[in-house]
Amino acid sequence: MGTPMRILEERTAGRVDTRPEAGRELAVSLKNCSLSFGKVQVLNNVSLDVYKNEFLSILGPSGCGKSTLLRLMLDLLKPSPGGEIVYADKEPSIGMVFQKPVLMPWLSAVQNIVLPLTLGTKKKLGKREAKEKAEDALKLVGLQDFRNHFPHQLSGGMQQRIAIARALAAEPTVLLMDEPFGALDEFTRERLNFELLRLWESPDNSLSSVVMVTHSIQESVIMSDRIIMMSPRPAGVEDVVDVPLQRPREVGMEELPAFHQTVKELRKRVKHQ
Amino acid sequence: MSEKLKTVLYPVAFALGFILLWELAVRIFDTPTYLLPAPSAIVGVVDGSLGGHMMVTLMEALVGFVLANILGFITAVIFVHSKPIEKGAFPLAIALKTTPLVALAPLLVVWMGTGYSSKVVASMLICFFPILVNSVKGLKAIEHEAWELFSTYKGTRWEIFWKLRLPTSLPYVLSALKISSSLAIVGAIVGEFVGANKGLGYVVLVSSYHMDTPVMFSAIIASALCGLMLFWTISLLEKKIIFWQRADDL
Numbered sequence: 373m374g375t376p377m378r379i380l381e382e383r384t385a386g387r388v389d390t391r392p393e394a395g396r397e398l399a400v401s402l403k404n405c406s407l408s409f410g411k412v413q414v415l416n417n418v419s420l421d422v423y424k425n426e427f428l429s430i431l432g433p434s435g436c437g438k439s440t441l442l443r444l445m446l447d448l449l450k451p452s453p454g455g456e457i458v459y460a461d462k463e464p465s466i467g468m469v470f471q472k473p474v475l476m477p478w479l480s481a482v483q484n485i486v487l488p489l490t491l492g493t494k495k496k497l498g499k500r501e502a503k504e505k506a507e508d509a510l511k512l513v514g515l516q517d518f519r520n521h522f523p524h525q526l527s528g529g530m531q532q533r534i535a536i537a538r539a540l541a542a543e544p545t546v547l548l549m550d551e552p553f554g555a556l557d558e559f560t561r562e563r564l565n566f567e568l569l570r571l572w573e574s575p576d577n578s579l580s581s582v583v584m585v586t587h588s589i590q591e592s593v594i595m596s597d598r599i600i601m602m603s604p605r606p607a608g609v610e611d612v613v614d615v616p617l618q619r620p621r622e623v624g625m626e627e628l629p630a631f632h633q634t635v636k637e638l639r640k641r642v643k644h645q
Numbered sequence: 646m647s648e649k650l651k652t653v654l655y656p657v658a659f660a661l662g663f664i665l666l667w668e669l670a671v672r673i674f675d676t677p678t679y680l681l682p683a684p685s686a687i688v689g690v691v692d693g694s695l696g697g698h699m700m701v702t703l704m705e706a707l708v709g710f711v712l713a714n715i716l717g718f719i720t721a722v723i724f725v726h727s728k729p730i731e732k733g734a735f736p737l738a739i740a741l742k743t744t745p746l747v748a749l750a751p752l753l754v755v756w757m758g759t760g761y762s763s764k765v766v767a768s769m770l771i772c773f774f775p776i777l778v779n780s781v782k783g784l785k786a787i788e789h790e791a792w793e794l795f796s797t798y799k800g801t802r803w804e805i806f807w808k809l810r811l812p813t814s815l816p817y818v819l820s821a822l823k824i825s826s827s828l829a830i831v832g833a834i835v836g837e838f839v840g841a842n843k844g845l846g847y848v849v850l851v852s853s854y855h856m857d858t859p860v861m862f863s864a865i866i867a868s869a870l871c872g873l874m875l876f877w878t879i880s881l882l883e884k885k886i887i888f889w890q891r892a893d894d895l
Contacts, residue, residue, distance in 0.1 A: 446797050468794070470794070472790060476791070476809070477890075478812045493799070493801060
């Protein structure tokens with residue numbers, strides 16, 4: 373599995389990879405995580421590692437428990453006894469982007485980004501500082517001109533970019549995304565995919581690991597370094613596939629043989645399930 | 646002609662046309678005044694005292710309306726935060742709601758006399774249920790993901806209430822206010838029917854004893870105006886407060 377496609381490396385030779393070669397330093401580790409909702413077992417003994425400086429996709433059919441996995445990592449759900457989630461950092465900073473933007477309709481773009489920065493009993497930021505951070509995050513997603521717009525005045529794609537800015541403003545090292553572009557049209561989705569990659573690659577933010585849940589094979593291949601294939605209910609890790617594409621990822625890489633090969637490989641595995 | 650002007654002009658034109666037809670019909674068919682007075686006859690009996698009675702009814706209704714909505718919302722907040730209280734007290738609230746106010750009103754007058762308080766309470770009783778039900782619904786209407794967002798960033802219960810539940814409930818609260826704005830007047834007038842010496846309900850009752858139909862009509866129309874004023878005020882507030890829903894409404 374995951375035989376690296378050398379052809380690609382020749383084609384992209386001379387291009388400098390902006391990411392340091394994966395030092396395989398752990399960021400998060402899920403160990404033997406199982407979970408049941410009542411009698412329905414959702415996760416069956418899932419173990420997986422997320423490394424630093426890694427873009428990881430979790431791929432699987434809808435309703436197979438991928439989102440549940442993210443909720444475990446967010447500590448919104450607890451695994452059954454025996455399972456544990458270990459973060460490399462003592463107080464990890466985690467960002468979350470949902471499938472829907474989940475913006476507060478009564479808050480402006482910038483106020484929506486400020487919101488999570490001012491929550492909690494341990495006030496980390498003053499009002500002014502939070503606002504500055506929010507403005508910076510808006511700039512990252514290119515929406516600084518829409519700072520005072522309200523969600524209902526923005527398109528679906530813009531709303532989701534604000535949701536991404538909101539997640540980035542808190543300076544997470546680990547970013548979790550639950551089908552972040554699943555509700556958007558194909559064009560917007562493709563644009564935002566690359567926008568997200570540029571953000572992740574840029575040194576201007578704290579982002580190290582991204583874990584993205586998706587049910588699109590193409591999306592997972594173009595975006596990630598590794599793909600975790602989930603088996604249907606109860607979900608378990610079926611397979612881990614390395615993506616033999618160079619960084620930085622660019623528009624047009626979908627034409628490369630390596631891309632097609634990986635997509636084909638993944639398709640085959642889906643059929644075998 | 647602009648759309649805005651049309652929305653004002655058309656209803657006014659229709660109302661004027663209706664009044665004109667009414668006036669003509671009464672004159673042509675020569676209907677006795679005690680059955681159907683002409684609009685001109687109704688206008689003829691309007692004097693300063695009607696305004697005074699109108700103010701009395703409006704005040705009773707308004708005080709009842711405000712108190713009921715504050716109490717109802719607080720009760721809803723308690724219900725939302727305590728399952729046992731909600732489960733235990735909701736049937737009581739429904740029982741209160743299903744008891745006809747007309748049946749309760751005499752009791753209220755026995756307890757509180759013929760003054761303001763019995764009418765205020767009657768008005769409260771009728772306004773309480775809409776705000777309670779809608780607020781409970783609204784406070785619970787938060788998106789699950791929004792709750793997860795607040796939890797992810799360690800939002801406290803208090804923050805979840807102020808920054809999430811409360812604003813989420815506002816559209817529900819305002820639609821309850823709209824419903825009860827007209828009910829509040831009903832409550833006050835029912836209270837006045839049972840025992841009062843002022844207010845529109847009192848005027849309607851006394852004029853019916855004397856078969857003074859024009860006065861009765863003037864009081865009925867005045868009570869309708871009270872309800873309309875309250876309703877329009879709330880509608881205006883609604884547009885200002887939940888501005889983010891305006892786009893959907895249009």
